[in-house]
Amino acid sequence: MNFSDDQNNKNAICSLKAALDVADAVIIGAGSGLSTAAGFTYSGERFEKYFGDFAARFGIRDIYSGGFYPFPNPNTFWAWWSRHIWLNRYVPIPTALYQLLLALVRDKDYFVLTTNVDHCFQRAGFDKERLFYTQGDYGLFQSADPKGPSAGKTYDNEKQVREMILSQGFEIAADGGLTIPESVKLRMEIPSDLIPVCPDDGGPVTMNLRSDDTFVEDAGWHAAAASYGNFLARYGIEAQGFFTADSTEEVDRSYEGQVLFLELGVGANTPGIIKYPFWQMTYDHEKAVYACVNRGEALAPKEIRDRSIVIDGDIRECIEKLWGAYH
Numbered sequence: 001m002n003f004s005d006d007q008n009n010k011n012a013i014c015s016l017k018a019a020l021d022v023a024d025a026v027i028i029g030a031g032s033g034l035s036t037a038a039g040f041t042y043s044g045e046r047f048e049k050y051f052g053d054f055a056a057r058f059g060i061r062d063i064y065s066g067g068f069y070p071f072p073n074p075n076t077f078w079a080w081w082s083r084h085i086w087l088n089r090y091v092p093i094p095t096a097l098y099q100l101l102l103a104l105v106r107d108k109d110y111f112v113l114t115t116n117v118d119h120c121f122q123r124a125g126f127d128k129e130r131l132f133y134t135q136g137d138y139g140l141f142q143s144a145d146p147k148g149p150s151a152g153k154t155y156d157n158e159k160q161v162r163e164m165i166l167s168q169g170f171e172i173a174a175d176g177g178l179t180i181p182e183s184v185k186l187r188m189e190i191p192s193d194l195i196p197v198c199p200d201d202g203g204p205v206t207m208n209l210r211s212d213d214t215f216v217e218d219a220g221w222h223a224a225a226a227s228y229g230n231f232l233a234r235y236g237i238e239a240q241g242f243f244t245a246d247s248t249e250e251v252d253r254s255y256e257g258q259v260l261f262l263e264l265g266v267g268a269n270t271p272g273i274i275k276y277p278f279w280q281m282t283y284d285h286e287k288a289v290y291a292c293v294n295r296g297e298a299l300a301p302k303e304i305r306d307r308s309i310v311i312d313g314d315i316r317e318c319i320e321k322l323w324g325a326y327h
Contacts, residue, residue: 012311013318017325019289019309023260025235026105029274030114030121033265033294037315039094040118050083050178053188063088074204075189081207082164082190088118089138090158090176097316098124100323101264111231115266115273117209130231132224134243134273140208141196142216149200154208154218157196164190222246235259237285240277259288265315267297279304293318 020026041047043062048055051063060066063084071077098120112121115135122128141157143150165172169184180186196205208216217225229239229247236255239247261278268275282290282304291309292298300308311318 012309012313013321013325015309016291016311016318016322019258019260019291020104020108020262020322022258023108023289024257025231026108026110026260026262027232027278028101028105028110028112028114029261029263029266029278030112030116031264031266031274031294032116032269033267033297034097034114034315035116035118035120035265037095037265038097038120040088040120046087049180050087051080053186054080057188073189074195075192078164078195079168079188079190082161083168085138085157085161085207086165086172086176086178090161091178092175093120093123095316097319098126100319102126104319104322104326111228113228113274115270129227132228132243133221134210134225135270136207136209136215138207138209140218141198141205142208142214142218143198143201144204144206144214145201146214146216147201150198150203152216152218153200154216154220155199155205160194160196164194167191167194232281235285237281237288240280241273256287259285261288261290263290263292263294265294266292267294282307 036042042064047063051060051066054060054066058069060069066080067084069080071080102125110130112126112131114121114131114133117133117136117138119133119137119139121131139157140154141160142154146153162172165178167190168187169181170186171179171181173179197203198205225243226246226248229244230249232239233247233249233251234255235257236252237259238251261282263274263278266274278290279301282288289307289309290300290304291311292300293311293313293315295312295314298310298312300310
């Protein structure tokens with residue numbers, strides 16, 4: 001079903017609404033496309049406004065690629081990353097998309113599995129006990145070499161990042177919004193005394209983002225993994241994925257109710273975390289429905305096509321139309 005055709009658009013929304021209406025459980029799988037649709041864009045005007053100086057000096061063309069740039073020193077590295085973190089974790093969410101999504105599932109038994117690291121679900125009011133951020137959180141630091149006293153630990157970073165941001169000449173509003181005062185030339189380095197260090201091992205820190213085998217899965221991560229697996233088990237579903245070892249409940253094989261797997265904005269970067277497991281779990285549970293909303297990357301395998309709703313279109317438009325169907 002494609003939004004380029006009005007009738008297909010209407011049919012898609014009707015099908016998704018019908019699946020949501022009868023679902024006993026809704027499992028949301030969210031990728032970066034959802035946050036992009038909510039306004040957290042990594043290029044264009046937003047990038048030029050807050051990173052134009054880095055673009056001019058280093059030739060960086062978007063926020064994503066800048067995260068991999070080999071900056072010349074820690075002062076410049078943290079000037080970049082403090083902006084990167086603040087703009088994608090602490091500023092207000094640009095649109096009400098996440099709140100609309102919550103309104104659609106608030107009265108359902110729901111759980112969210114996401115590869116996003118911007119914390120938008122919790123900030124929008126989703127129950128934190130129903131969220132599993134598999135890939136980390138922009139709001140956390142970890143040791144760059146997590147062993148000994150720093151093993152398994154993460155550290156809240158809002159205070160430190162705020163200080164780095166202010167040291168560059170930005171102003172921060174009461175709601176976290178970032179402004180550049182008139183006639184201020186932003187600094188592209190932070191003072192050396194603001195470079196963060198690990199409070200437990202005294203060494204350098206890095207972001208708690210899964211990029212290699214040093215990624216810290218802290219106690220909160222494991223608790224969320226267990227909650228996710230246990231949620232699925234209660235609905236007769238054996239969790240699929242690399243993060244299932246923390247589950248403690250037996251799968252209720254007698255459960256025969258309706259389950260909706262709602263995949264939003266998940267691309268081909270890490271399909272083994274959400275997309276492939278959602279396909280397999282839909283296949284295994286004969287009363288499950290799989291819905292995928294993603295511009296240019298919406299598909300379902302033939303084995304579950306008769307129980308799939310595939311919408312190749314804008315996520316924000318889809319959620320708004322779905323909301324409108326109830327009001």
